[in-house]
Amino acid sequence: MIIDDPRFKTKYSRRITNKRWRDKNKSHMQYLKEQWEINNPAKPKIHKKKWYLDNIDKQNGLRTKRRGEIREFINGLKKDKPCIKCDIIFDPICIDFHHPGDKEFSISYAQRMCLTNEAILEEVAKCDIMCANCHRLEHNDKNFA
Numbered sequence: 001m002i003i004d005d006p007r008f009k010t011k012y013s014r015r016i017t018n019k020r021w022r023d024k025n026k027s028h029m030q031y032l033k034e035q036w037e038i039n040n041p042a043k044p045k046i047h048k049k050k051w052y053l054d055n056i057d058k059q060n061g062l063r064t065k066r067r068g069e070i071r072e073f074i075n076g077l078k079k080d081k082p083c084i085k086c087d088i089i090f091d092p093i094c095i096d097f098h099h100p101g102d103k104e105f106s107i108s109y110a111q112r113m114c115l116t117n118e119a120i121l122e123e124v125a126k127c128d129i130m131c132a133n134c135h136r137l138e139h140n141d142k143n144f145a
C-alpha cells in the first residue's frame with residue numbers, strides 16, 4: 001500500500017500541515033492571492049493558454065493513443081467468446097458487455113474517459129458477454145414487454 005511508504009507519509013503529512021495552516025490563515029491567503037494578481041496581471045491566463053496551445057497536439061495524441069490501447073485490450077477480452085444467449089462466436093466488434101446487475105459505468109465510457117485496465121477488468125467482471133442482437137433484444141424485453 002502506498003500509504004505505508006515513509007516517503008509518502010512525510011509528503012502527505014506535510015501537505016496536511018500546510019493545508020491546516022492555509023485554512024487557519026484564510027484572510028492572509030486571500031491577501032497574498034490579491035497581491036499576486038495585482039503584481040502579475042493576466043499572467044495566469046496567458047500561461048494557461050500558452051501551455052494549452054503548446055501541448056494540444058501532444059495531449060490529444062496521448063489520448064488517442066491510450067484510447068487505441070483500450071480498444072485493443074477490450075477486443076482481446078471479447079475475442080473467441082460465445083454469446084451467452086445464442087452461443088455463437090462473433091467478431092469482437094459485434095460483442096457487447098451486458099450488465100445483468102448493478103452498473104458503475106459502461107465499457108464504452110471507460111474507453112472514452114481513458115480509465116485504467118484494472119478499472120475496466122473490474123467492471124467487465126460484472127458483465128455477461130452478449131452479441132449486439134441479443135443485447136438489444138434483452139433490453140427491449142426489459143423496457144417494453
Ligand SMILES: [Zn+2]
Nearest residue numbers: 083086131134
Ligand atoms: Zn447472441
